[in-house]
Amino acid sequence: MKGFRVGPVSGPLRWRPFTVVVVGLGLVVLAGAVSVARGDFPIPLGQVFDVLLGGGQRGQRFIVLDLRLPRALTGVLVGAALGVAGAVFQSIARNPLAGPDVLGVTWGAGAGAVTVITFAGSLGVVGGTTAAVGVPLAALGGGLVAGLLVYGLAWRRGIEGFRLVLVGVGITAVTGNFTHYLLTVGDVTDAARVMVWITGSLNGRGWEHVVPVGLALAVLIPAALVGTRLLGALQFDDDTVRGLGVRLNGARTVMLLLAVVLAAVATASAGPVAFVALASPQIALRLAGTATPPLLGSAVVGGLLVVVSDLVARLAFGGFELPVGVVTAVLGAPYLMYLLVRSRREARV
């Protein structure tokens, strides 16, 4: 193991996590390019890279840059945001089963968005500005409210992992029920739109979806990286953490807030894409061979997961495109079950 020092910043440099990030980034670019290349009007991979580097014909430029690239980019960024959020949640709860799905953030965001789609939809104003601005904003608000609610309700002279998870299960149940109620209010067209949204979809995503997630990631990933040391400390038991001189509850609150914002922003862009936040930190942890989920590794794995799942969802079912969330849920839920069985064998939760 070597170290690095750039001005006042120094830290350990481990090769394996580093390699995971680099190789992962390469795979993300490749998968993204394939995702851009495939479609009703296929474009050879070579020409895709050509266009991305500034060449290509006008028609190809339009298809690639205006239609398909935003979708692929949204997928990558949403996956990355969810991966980081999951890594932070899991480090804090000291539990591989924690994540924005279990902690109510994504369902809260879903309830917010569905409210707007249903009520604005019946007034005939979803579409245009309401859809572009109102739905993501409502999702962001809903996610934040649900996240803070879970955190506040689980607070009892500090936070404990199991209580956080159980309160999250409760809040998830309410928001889920509320969403199901809203499904019955509108007509069936609205209901179909809602159903697609709460499943998590990258369909028809444009640059306006890329920018918010991109900005959030640009700000919050460095912030999270600064907090890595805190996360490292938080894996020990509470007394040890205090002994290390970390202000326990302050550190937890800041990191949790950060993760909630990331998850809510991601959900606002693509809907609640299930299980990415749960699975990617654990995959990254195994690939990188570290003790806690690595943040950058989780981000890369998350991005890769979403883009590949989206490819599967688009191509595997003939002419019909399923929302990406269906694929991640059907792949991810068995993984959560596997985690449960395994953690039970190790006699710890």
Next chain:
Amino acid sequence: MALRSTRLALLVGLLGLVALASVAIGAKDIPLADVWHALTAPTGLENDLVVRELRVPRTVLGIAVGVALGVGGALMQGHTRNPLADPGILGVTQGAAFAVVLSIFTLGVSSLYGYVWFAFAGALMASVVVFLLGSGRNGPTPVTLALAGAAVSALMHGLVSALVLLDRQSLDAFRFWQVGAIAGRDLDLLWQVLPFLVLGLVLAGVNASGLNALALGDDVARSLGQRVAVTRVVGVVATTLLVGGAVAVCGPIGFLGLVVPHAARALTGPDHRWLLPFAGVIGAIVLLVADVVGRVVTRPGELEVGVVLALVGAPFFIALVRRRKLVRL
């Protein structure tokens, strides 16, 4: 003993009052005299029809489903020795939901009579899977069971969304079932499910004393002469019949099975021979009250009973979780 009997009698009386309220209160204002008239000597007036065709079936159905879910919840909490057990939280309702959607989608089952069987199968499958996933060497803990339920629910929900999105007709039928309501079901449906509910209740009654022994732990129960495996199987079958039947008719009604057994335990203590009947009566009362509240708050519209119960039940669940030590059963 005498105290418990009095309390049970009082509760049954209360249930009678609530049932009367459920018949009398609704979107249409009907004076009490007319309600009485409709019940005793109907002459085919509009009010008579509203009471006899809409409100009475709804109330009867509410009582049956409330009893089933209350007793089912108590059985679940007793068998898992888990204060947070609830058909919704343990994924049983989502399992039933998936089976129902699958039947609508692949076999074109469109009547509620057809759903019932699939709902049973789905509920049974999900409850067995969740219980197996959530219990380890030291038996199931509240957290692992809740998480196993969340995992199974998520999987089922993903599959359901896929099916529903592929077929708009399934979506239209499914969304109204999914929210959980006792309105708009006719009595024929209840007659179809009633045998299963009754069988479930009988099995639950047989199961009660065995559950008391199981509460002491499997080893002690065995030394007391209980056949633990048999007791468990009877319990699972009874739970599935009660919960699956209720879910098939009314859709997933959440939190009733969670809240009611706790209320019953507060009134009668942990003896399952008393706990189960108390839970049944309280379940019916709570369901009917929630239904009446749902009719009143958004007049002339209605809030489905599933929504009302979630709004009431979730805070209760969170309060339970916040107790310093989870209640141990």
